Amino acid sequence: MNELSGRIAVVTGGAAGLGRGVAERFVGAGARVVIADVDQVAGEGTAAALGDAVVFRRTDVAEPDQVRDLVQSTVDTFGGVDVMVNNAGVSGTMHARFLDEDFTDFSEVMSVNLLGVMAGTQQAARHMVERGGGSIINVTSIGGIAAGRSVISYRASKAGVIQMSKSVAIDLAEHGVRVNCIAPGNIPTGLLAGAMADGDADGRAAVIRSVMGVSRPLKREGAASDVAEAALYLAGDGSAYVTGVVLPVDGGTTAGTPFKSEDLIKLATAETVP
Structure with a gap:
């Protein structure tokens, strides 16, 4: 019940969704947690709800200086950083075809999803090396593992997180700093609906989730x-x-298709695919 007793963790994107879930679980395991997010209202509310072991720091991870200040303030407040969870991310806009991509949000997607993770990894590692070790957990996506026809900038950013994390894991191993990835998939958050360019975002997201299921x-x-x-x-x-390592948390999605041969035949011969 107290796997993280006495440890200090930072969780970016911790105001809601997956980040809040991680922060809550860490507190339950005995850690003190700093949650970082651009949403001040939600961040302060989450910190208050999770109790005295949690503090909130407003941070835009797309700005490396703010990430540096986040980690330093954690060290100043609690004395160090034992666990860094780089979870903050954005989806980018989902276009029907790659040929329709206008790249207007490319810089934001890369700055938050890749640069933010790199900065968080580096800043935390600098302190962990001095302390003799630590654990860095970078949240990627199954979209960074498996190719697909949508949100291609997002997929590219998440694939970059995987390659960067593996490379840094090699570099930091001699210092006892471990770097691993979690690749969530098919888990309801607001990210999918946020990717819809227009129309009934929630309704379209629900349809996509049913296909994922x-x-x-x-x-x-x-x-x-x-x-x-x-x-x-x-x-x-x-x-x-x-x-x-990259640990998919996706219900087996990246392992392969669950369709039976007869199911594929029915889909292939159907006039319309549901």
């Missing part, structure tokens, strides 16, 4: 708590010999 081997839907449990494992002593 059909292609997911495990038939129950994932939750933020599933990602939080994976983060707890990678943060704690049970993963002391684990670094440079």
